[in-house]
Amino acid sequence: DTGVSQDPRHKITKRGQNVTFRCDPISEHNRLYWYRQTLGQGPEFLTYFQNEAQLEKSRLLSDRFSAERPKGSFSTLEIQRTEQGDSAMYLCASSSPANRQNIYSYEQYFGPGTRLTVT
Amino acid sequence: AQSVTQPDIHITVSEGASLELRCNYSYGATPYLFWYVQSPGQGLQLLLKYFSGDTLVQGIKGFEAEFKRSQSSFNLRKPSVHWSDAAEYFCAVGTGTASKLTFGTGTRLQVTL
Numbered sequence: 001d002t003g004v005s006q007d008p009r010h011k012i013t014k015r016g017q018n019v020t021f022r023c024d025p026i027s028e029h030n031r032l033y034w035y036r037q038t039l040g041q042g043p044e045f046l047t048y049f050q051n052e053a054q055l056e057k058s059r060l061l062s063d064r065f066s067a068e069r070p071k072g073s074f075s076t077l078e079i080q081r082t083e084q085g086d087s088a089m090y091l092c093a094s095s096s097p098a099n100r101q102n103i104y105s106y107e108q109y110f111g112p113g114t115r116l117t118v119t
Numbered sequence: 120a121q122s123v124t125q126p127d128i129h130i131t132v133s134e135g136a137s138l139e140l141r142c143n144y145s146y147g148a149t150p151y152l153f154w155y156v157q158s159p160g161q162g163l164q165l166l167l168k169y170f171s172g173d174t175l176v177q178g179i180k181g182f183e184a185e186f187k188r189s190q191s192s193f194n195l196r197k198p199s200v201h202w203s204d205a206a207e208y209f210c211a212v213g214t215g216t217a218s219k220l221t222f223g224t225g226t227r228l229q230v231t232l
Contacts, residue, residue, distance in 0.1 A: 004162070033219065033220075035220075040224070040225075041224055041225070042123075042209050042211075042222030042223050042224050042225050043163070043209070043220075043222050044222070045219040045220065045221070048218070048219060056218070056219065058219075091162060091163070093163075106151050106168070106170060106213055107153075107165060107168060108165075108213075108220060109165065110155075110162040110163040110164075111162050112161055112162045113161075113162050115160075
């Protein structure tokens, strides 16, 4: 059973540089979510996709952040002109197709995360 | 907007003792409630969830939680804690159809031998 995978696991970058993270969801899951977790806090929602469509974005997702999910499979999260405040764990999650009969669509399965450190 | 409060930042229990982690939520309609566990440097693992029906739900690793609508609570319990249960525990509420989760700030569990 292949879970959600994320790459890289760790990224150290200098302020002002651009970074890109990748998430591969569980294969039959059509919903994909991005969250950000800072030290001592719970994860905070950033955005989510259903197939290739980005359906919701948090106000936390500034214009320096962009997420894509081409072809409805893997997703990338890019941060441009990184700032020290972007240092966090970026978590990806996926869930199975949503319909009224499928209660399991409410379950989100998380990947191991990408820890970003901006120096 | 929905919110989750976990009033205990840090809890220490002895191995073999019982455990209860508190969670209170705020949401106007019937919530979907979850408990996740996170080990250091790892992602989150789903322990259990409440969607509807029986208010006492069983999860993995011997955990259970009880939904109490009148108290807006969803406390996590385990009758006998093992050293391997030391981790960070997050309560979360979901709304709508498979939409975003709102998490609490977490409770760090330390287990003494």
